[in-house]
Amino acid sequence: MKSMHREKDTASFYEEVIRRNSETVYRLAYALVRTRADADDIYQEVFLRYVRKTPAFDSAEHEKAWFMRVTINCCRNFWRSPWMQRRSALEGDALEREASGADMFCEASDEDQLLIETVKQLPEKYRVVIHLFYYEDLSVEEIGRITKSKASTVRTRLTRARRELKSLLQQEGGDFHVQGQI
Amino acid sequence: MFRDRYKNAYDTITPPPELVSDTICKVQSGGGASVRKRFAVRMSIAAAAAAVCLVMAVPVCAAHIPAFYQIVEYISPSMADRLVPIEKSCTNKGITMQVEAIDIEGNEADIILSLRDAENSGQDLVHGAMDLFDSYGLSDYTNDSVIGGCCFLTYEEAEDKAYFQVMLQADSAYQSDKLQFRVNSVLCGNYNETKDVDLSGTVYTAETKTVTLSGSGGPLSEDMLPDFLKKIPATAEDPRPRVNVLDLMSASDCAADDFTVMGTAYEDGVLRVQVCMGDNSRSDRHVELFLRDSDGNEQYEDHSVSWHEEIGGARYQIYEFWFLADIADIADYSMYGIFHYSGELVEGPWQVTFRVEGD
Known part of the structure; x- marks a missing residue:
């Protein structure tokens, strides 16, 4: 892929990379930061970081894993940013309101919205494993490599996340059955 | 199947076309500077x-x-x-x-x-x-x-x-x-998360055990602590300082690479919160706890002690935080912690x- 970089015009090469990883980055960012505006910020930050670091990838899987890893890193930076900490402290429930209702995607059905909103209530570490496992179809070991955690930790988080999600969904009146073979 | 439902729901989430084109423009024009609009104001x-x-x-x-x-x-x-x-x-x-x-x-x-x-x-x-x-x-x-x-x-x-x-x-x-x-x-x-610590399970009497200290600290010096929290005097046989701590949950039930709140107890004017950091030999997990009353007044720990327990081949680090507070009803109080995680x-x-x- 590095040689491809040399051969192609840099601008179109970047565009290809962005388009190739666009949805993966955005969905993961949205799953972690909870509002569209914040996901927009994370999205741009991830691709700018790509340009700054210009990493060389061995394969398409390596490239995708790098983008998922960097998206998680950017989200963590976002959570610990002074602005976010201040916002969390000051706004509290208001942030939750921002994360719901008007923030939803118009294509999503009521059932989809309920699921997305419920997942948002999980702690960040659970949202990461849930998204990578159920959306990206990654194994526990692959999630461990991306989140820099032991497979046993991922397994535990997934189990706890499922338990918590199931309970939340029951409270919300959903009829989902959160199951899965790890 | 939950996986299909999850995928269907998240399939509806796509980056707005204007965001994609704006990002491509920024990246193609050099894009060195951050475009984050509202956060990371350093x-x-x-x-x-x-x-x-x-x-x-x-x-x-x-x-x-x-x-x-x-x-x-x-x-x-x-x-x-x-x-x-x-x-x-x-x-x-x-x-x-x-x-x-x-x-x-x-x-x-x-x-x-x-x-x-x-x-x-x-x-x-x-x-x-x-x-x-x-x-x-x-x-x-x-x-x-x-x-x-x-x-x-x-x-x-x-x-x-x-x-x-x-x-x-x-x-x-x-x-x-x-x-x-x-x-x-x-x-x-490294990153941190601010999370609530559940005080609803606080017990009013608890068994204690004696452990060998690896560290202690906090704004309140030891001589200002109640007698039952003071270090046990060293003896000729065992010169290492020891202290009595809560015996609520076994360290073997705690996560090796995450925080586990092992329990909380309020007794004789002291709220005691025990947290296991897991195996910290290759990391630096630590936490700061804050007790908040119904008026929103916050209190940082008065004193804390730490020790290690061997679990299998690992060495778990455990802290007990002490808050000296006159608490009539624990339900009037809440607690949150800033949990500092270390990465790779x-x-x-x-x-x-x-x-x-x-x-």
């Missing part, structure tokens, strides 16, 4: 950027003003004046460590150093707060640092560099004609040999 960086603009507008200034000067200038102008540029680096394990500058006087040294992902390493290890894991030192021919401290200054996004200030002291004066600075390992990707431990070493010119 005053030090803003000040540094402003200073860079001022410097660039005055051509009579030196052509090469290292970025670290702007950062140090903001923190301590007097220190910036004393620093001697070194700018020597070492790359290992995909990370480049650079000794940016040093201020050395007698047996004391202040070093500004930076870490960044090595070019084309394909890694994203350096992207925010980091830690040198207490594994640094400065030596000359005959002399090695004996005590030191380290402070993470900032992560400079445009350069992709994490800056640190390391303060070191040796037994005798450093010889500045051949110095070697080394870092053995770094913790990457990368073992070097990185070492740079240099001399201080014009000393």
Whole structure:
């Protein structure tokens, strides 16, 4: 892929990379930061970081894993940013309101919205494993490599996340059955 | 099937076309600067950027003003004046460590150093707060640092560099004609989460056990603690300090690489909160707890003690936090903690040999 970089015009090469990883980055960012505006910020930050670091990838899987890893890193930076900490402290429930209702995607059905909103209530570490496992179809070991955690930790988080999600969904009146073979 | 439902729901989430095109434009036009609109408002960086603009507008200034000067200038102008540029680096394990500058006087040294992902390493290890894991030192021919401290200054996004200030002291004066600075390992990707600690399970009487202390601290000195919390006097047979702590949950039921709140108890005017950090031998998990009353008044721990318990081949670190408070009903109180997680431990070493010119 590095040689491809040399051969192609840099601008179109970047565009290809962005388009190739666009949805993966955005969905993961949205799953972690909870509002569209914040996901927009994370999205741009991830691709700018790509340009700054210009990493060389061995394969398409390596490239995708790098983008998922960097998206998680950017989200963590976002959570610990002074602005976010201040916002969390000051706004509290208001942030939750921002994360719901008007923030939803118009294509999503009521059932989809309920699921997305419920997942948002999980702690960040659970949202990461849930998204990578159920959306990206990654194994526990692959999630461990991306989140820099032991497979046993991922397994535990997934189990706890499922338990918590199931309970939340029951409270919300959903009829989902959160199951899965790890 | 839940997987299908989850995928269907998240399939509806796609980046707005204008965001994609805007990002492509920014990236194609260089895109070095951050576009984040509302977060990461770091005053030090803003000040540094402003200073860079001022410097660039005055051509009579030196052509090469290292970025670290702007950062140090903001923190301590007097220190910036004393620093001697070194700018020597070492790359290992995909990370480049650079000794940016040093201020050395007698047996004391202040070093500004930076870490960044090595070019084309394909890694994203350096992207925010980091830690040198207490594994640094400065030596000359005959002399090695004996005590030191380290402070993470900032992560400079445009350069992709994490800056640190390391303060070191040796037994005798450093010889500045051949110095070697080394870092053995770094913790990457540190972050913290603020989370509530559930007090609803607080018990009012609890069994205790005696443990051998590995550390203690807090604003309240030991002599101000109630007698039952004071250290057990050392004996000739066992000179190590010991203390009585809650015996609520076995460490073997705690996570090895995460926090576990082991239990809370309120007895004799003291709220005791026990938290296991897991195996901290390759990480630096720690937590700060805050007790909040119904009026919103917050109280930091009065004292804490820590000890280790062997679980299998691992050594779990456990803390018990003590809050001296007159609590009539625990339901009137809440607690939250800032849980500091450390990321990946990368073992070097990185070492740079240099001399201080014009000393």
